[in-house]
Amino acid sequence: MVSGGRRRPVVAVGAHVVFEGRSWQVVALEGPVVRLVDERGVVASMLVGYLCAAPDFALVGAAPVAGVPQWGLFQTVPLRERERALAWQRHIHEIECGLPDGPGGVGVARAQYGPGRSMAERERAKAEEMRASGWAVSVATVQRMRGRYRRQGLWGLVDKRTMRGASATGRSDERVVVAVLEALRRQRGRSKGTVEGLRRLTGEILDRAHGPGVVALPSRATFYRLVNALADPAELPGRAARTASATTPPFAAVVASRPGEQVQVDTTRLDVMAVLGDGRLGRPELTIAVDVATRSIVAAVLRPAGTKAVDAALLLAEMAVPHPMRPHWPEALELSRASVPYERLAAIDGRLEGAAARPVIVPETIVVDRGRVFVSEAFVAACETLGVSVQPAPPRRPAAKGVVERTFGAINTLFCQHVAGYTGSNTTVRGHGVEDEACWTVPQLQELLDEWIVCGWQSRPHEGLRHPMTPGAALTPNEMWGALVGACGYVPVPLTGRDYVELLPVRWHRVTERGIRIDHRTYDHPVLGACRGRSSGVAARGGKWEIHHNPHDGRLVWIRLPGGKFAEVPWIHRDHVNAPFDVHAWRHVRESVERRGDRERHEADLAEALAALLREGRPAVGPARGGSRRSREREDIAAGRAVPGARRVVRQAGTGHDGRAANSEGVAGFVFPGRVPGAATHDGVGVESWDDLDGGDEFLDEDPDSETEAGSGGASGGGVGFGLYDAHAEAELW
Structure with missing residues (x-):
């Protein structure tokens, strides 16, 4: 060497x-x-x-080799000491190579530092020179500074005494410091008190250790400063205790490099008062799925109350299905207008033609909290069917799902506060007339939310989305999806109507001569002929038959036949009810109708009461209208008349809402944003969105007792008809 x-x-x-x-x-x-x-x-x-x-x-x-100069620490040294260290560096350079500027410096070496001088002679000459200049140094000092410079570089020439910081306890008596630490130790793990209580405990410790009055306590201000310096910030008296929900380091931000790598799902109450199916007011529950890589809201479902496992399961399938354009949406919301490689995507997946500008993402991993809905067997089974892994978040750690939690806040800020019936984030900011202002039903709010996601979220720049090539510009979720799809690719996942039925909840019932009996409702169809009074062959279920049902639409169920196929079985009174209803509306009707001795008569009464409930609020006969403003608005909603916030659309001559022929003059009317019955379905799927699973048509006929002539399409002269629910059309969709 x-x-x-x-x-x-x-x-x-x-x-x-x-x-x-x-x-x-x-x-x-x-x-x-x-x-x-x-x-x-x-x-x-x-x-x-x-x-x-x-x-x-x-x-x-x-x-030892001198390391890289620690310029960051060197800048913290006082200016006088920095100048002193730089002067020592010039002296050492002159000793070692003859020039103050070091190797490569300009000039001629002085005689006492020339090539003919040994290192010991140079050190003695430098010590004499520095003493003559007023430096109190010796040859040993010069040698010691040379050694420091070789080991630590310029940082070794700094006088470390100038870097000593003040003690955290100052000039406090060491006995007092020890007593304060002992008092803090005794209080650890107990309910927090005040600093004054800790001061008394410290005084007791001092009296026991050194005798009464031997060691005096410092003043209150000094004691407070001493406690702040010695105590853990999370254990300071008078401050909030560290709870289990507090984020404990180390933790890191969630990073995803491709669409679907991680999707976060959660549920919360929407800050909007809505009109529920039974006429009451309430805040619906919103369940959303947010893709971490693109910050896209890939699915959103509103339910009146009590989100069920089927809602979370159907949310998965909605992510993999393109979202169709609604008839009243502007063309600017089409996927072909978005900043994505539309031509290449449409060539791979024909379902994207005419789709809305929302990403189609099949998740790889879904992060959920430990709520009962997301850890249920139905949700986990649905994830396994689609090849999705479920990752429960740590208990009481909301930061583990920070992306979806922050998205809820953005929805309240950017969407909810502009909707009639906005309740605010808490009661302190809630207005006095929220109940009177509420006028939207849950399906109408779902339609508004779907449109806002396309035009108000997916096209809005997000500060968390930055492309490596353009870090100074924030991208929109659609732009980030387009960029990542070009790098990671896109694989369509076709889902059929059978797949949707498989995701619905399962119940096991016997098929009797009357049909299938569920919650005081009878379902019957000729297809049950071979199943009546017979066993299904499933010994584990006592020979009962597998029934799939939609909790949000009780008008029909599906039975698995011996061959494995599903058959649709309608409710025997479905003709009385021309709109979907959930279990909450049904229970409300059951409580309102007295139980009769005759089962058939009782069920017919329930069907009539349910139909009356869904028709509630229709216009009264005659010009006079009484009641409160809120009741009149609900009547307008059910009847389809104009209310604040409604949209006006003009139906062209030749078509009605249900796609059949209308009158030649065309009909103009006010309709709420919602699904139009008979709208074009998506290729390969057969449903527009999850409203189709719930029965599709949310609109009610203005006059259910009026007769419609054949071929008129329900658009009788000048009326504002919304059309009855067509069960056969719904069956064709499935």
């Missing part, structure tokens, strides 16, 4: 090195190959780079 001046040590023939825990001697160097011999005579040959890259490689006897 050879070294000279401040050069780094090098490997040479004859040098001793440490490799693999043993000492070796370099006996030969042939180009990039080095040959080593250990103490036992074992010979080894290897590349020099492999030898030097070994974790335990070291040169025996090599002097």
